[in-house]
C-alpha cells in the first residue's frame with residue numbers, strides 16, 4: 693500500500709492545498725499527518741479542518757499541544773510563542789478538542805510515526821547530530837520510523853549495531869536487515885533551503901520511499917502572514933526555505 697506522510701503544515705493553507713492537488717495524482721491508500729498543523733502561518737483553523745477530513749490519522753506536534761495548553765510554551769522562542777498565543781485565540785472549540793485528542797505516536801506493524809524522536813517524543817527533541825541519531829535508533833520500536841519536527845528532509849540508516857549513516861534524503865529502497873528513520877520534511881515551512889512544500893510517499897509493498905516537492909503560491913502565504921500582523925520573519929523565511 694502507498695502511504696502519503698505529511699508533517700509540519702503550520703497554518704500554511706496555500707502549501708497544504710498544493711499538496712492536496714498533488715495527492716490527487718498520487719492516490720495514496722492512507723494519509724498520515726505527523727503533527728504541527730498550526731503555528732507560524734495565518735490559517736491554522738482552516739488547516740486543521742482540512743487535515744481532519746483528509747488524513748486517516750494524525751499525531752500531535754509541539755505547536756499543536758502548545759496551542760491547547762498541553763505542553764509548556766515557555767521553551768519556545770519568543771516569536772514562536774507569540775504565534776502560538778495568536779493561534780490559540782483563533783481556533784474553534786471543535787478544532788481545539790481535536791488537537792487535544794491527538795496522540796504522541798502511532799504504530800502500524802513495524803512502522804512507527806512520531807513528530808519529534810522515538811526516544812521520549814513528549815520532550816520534542818530534535819534529531820540533527822549522529823549522537824542524537826544513535827539515541828533515536830536505540831528507542832526505535834521496529835525497522836522504520838517516520839518523523840517531522842526539524843522541517844529538514846533526512847534519511848538515516850543503521851545496519852545491525854553499526855554506525856548510523858545519513859543517506860541522500862530524496863529517495864531510498866529499504867533493505868532487509870537495515871533500520872531507517874526518515875524525516876519527511878515540512879509542508880508549510882521547509883527549512884532545507886528550498887521553498888517548495890515537502891512530503892513523503894512510502895510504498896510498504898515495494899519498500900520504497902520518495903520525498904516529493906510541490907511548488908505553491910509562496911507570495912500569497914506571505915501576504916496573509918503580514919496582513920495577520922504576525923512577525924515578518926515568518927513570511928520572509930518561506931521564500932528562502934529557512
Ligand SMILES: [Fe+2]
Nearest residue numbers: 700728753841
Ligand atoms: Fe514544526
